[in-house]
Amino acid sequence: EDQVTQSPEALRLQEGESSSLNCSYTVSGLRGLFWYRQDPGKGPEFLFTLYSAGEEKEKERLKATLTKKESFLHITAPKPEDSATYLCAVRGDYKLSFGAGTTVTVRA
Amino acid sequence: EAGVVQSPRYKIIEKKQPVAFWCNPISGHNTLYWYLQNLGQGPELLIRYENEEAVDDSQLPKDRFSAERLKGVDSTLKIQPAELGDSAVYLCASSRGGSSTDTQYFGPGTRLTVL
Numbered sequence: 001e002d003q004v005t006q007s008p009e010a011l012r013l014q015e016g017e018s019s020s021l022n023c024s025y026t027v028s029g030l031r032g033l034f035w036y037r038q039d040p041g042k043g044p045e046f047l048f049t050l051y052s053a054g055e056e057k058e059k060e061r062l063k064a065t066l067t068k069k070e071s072f073l074h075i076t077a078p079k080p081e082d083s084a085t086y087l088c089a090v091r092g093d094y095k096l097s098f099g100a101g102t103t104v105t106v107r108a
Numbered sequence: 109e110a111g112v113v114q115s116p117r118y119k120i121i122e123k124k125q126p127v128a129f130w131c132n133p134i135s136g137h138n139t140l141y142w143y144l145q146n147l148g149q150g151p152e153l154l155i156r157y158e159n160e161e162a163v164d165d166s167q168l169p170k171d172r173f174s175a176e177r178l179k180g181v182d183s184t185l186k187i188q189p190a191e192l193g194d195s196a197v198y199l200c201a202s203s204r205g206g207s208s209t210d211t212q213y214f215g216p217g218t219r220l221t222v223l
């Protein structure tokens with residue numbers, strides 16, 4: 001069964017303080033690793049898809065990287081509006097298996 | 109482009125009552141998913157539709173949960189009777205379909221509270 005573990009569970013950052021979130025996974029035949037952002041009371045919002053080890057994608061202050069066993073979401077010089085829960089998910093077939101998420105709080 | 113629409117956004121019912129959730133996917137998306145999300149957890153798949161056909165319902169508790177997707181567009185998820193443990197957020201997602209690498213786009217969810 002596909003498994004996803006995210007760490008840390010929570011992360012408190014000062015505005016401008018860069019950090020990284022980890023997503024460790026086991027899956028038979030990776031068909032994509034997905035990062036979503038979820039704000040309170042809303043559904044997950046798609047950020048990135050990574051397909052193979054070594055791949056990187058960037059969007060504003062976020063950069064996602066992928067190895068054969070884990071993915072990192074790097075947040076560079078975060079702002080308060082980056083506060084959210086970041087979810088990682090893997091797909092081995094059509095089913096997405098999610099981690100529990102990392103809740104990021106950025107203080108001004 | 110309009111996103112995935114869900115209603116109601118919130119629902120409070122007493123245990124043993126029935127409840128239904130409605131989802132309208134993104135136009136042109138053939139694949140529709142229902143997920144359940146408990147507090148502090150990631151979403152878990154309940155059922156996946158390819159057009160009108162439920163192709164993966166292995167995680168749907170069929171004794172009390174049912175779903176339908178008539179005409180391959182809108183979908184309804186029903187619980188009858190609801191139990192206290194069903195309190196959660198029910199998310200609908202859609203994707204274009206035809207490829208296992210399709211991106212899934214989520215609606216805002218329905219927060220169910222069972223008293």
